Amino acid sequence: MTDTMNELSLTTSRHINAPAKAIYNAWLDPEMLMKFMTPGEGVTVPRSKTDPKVGGGFEIIMLTPDNNELPHTGTYKALDPHSRIVFTWQSNYSPDDSEVTLDFVEKNGGTDVTLTHVKFLNEEARDNHEKGWGLILQTLENVLK
Structure with missing residues (x-):
């Protein structure tokens, strides 16, 4: 890993008209993840599973419009009810x-x-993740309305 990879990060913020508890819970609920983990036009999430405890993991399978599966997995590193979630992103x-x-x-x-997302392969990957x-x-805001 290069130093550049370690330095690449992004931060994005949004005010969502919903209580913190509802937003926090949505990130840990596989059914909710299937509704909002769609990072692009036409992307769907046909499968998702979570084990919401520190050390537990998750799997989110995104499906592109041309039927390519994009698996995303990770491990929960911190779960502070209704205030913070930290997880690895693979x-x-x-x-x-x-x-x-x-x-x-x-x-x-x-x-x-x-x-906040830290460590990317390159600037293009960071920019794509930011979008x-x-x-x-x-x-997520639309789903919680």
């Missing part, structure tokens, strides 16, 4: 030690969600 487009942190802060009748995470947060 896919064909990320190094093994890539990590995502979600912070939830209730504010103005909703929740500020901040997603994808932004769409995922937008879809």
Whole structure:
């Protein structure tokens, strides 16, 4: 791994008009993940499973419009109810030690969600993930309305 990979990170935020508890729980519920983990036009999630405990894992299978399966897996490193989730993020487009942190802060009748993702293979992968995470947060807000 190069130093550049270690330095590449992204942070994206969104205010979602839902309580932190609902947003936190959505990230741990396989049925909910299938509804909002769609990082691009026409991408669906036909299968998802979670074991929401520290040390437990998850698997999210994304399906592209041309029927390519994109498996994403990870391990939960921290679960602080309704305030923070930290997990590893493994896919064909990320190094093994890539990590995502979600912070939830209730504010103005909703929740500020901040997603930080660290370690990428290259700048293109980081930029693609930044777009994808932004769409995922937008879809999550729509699902929770």
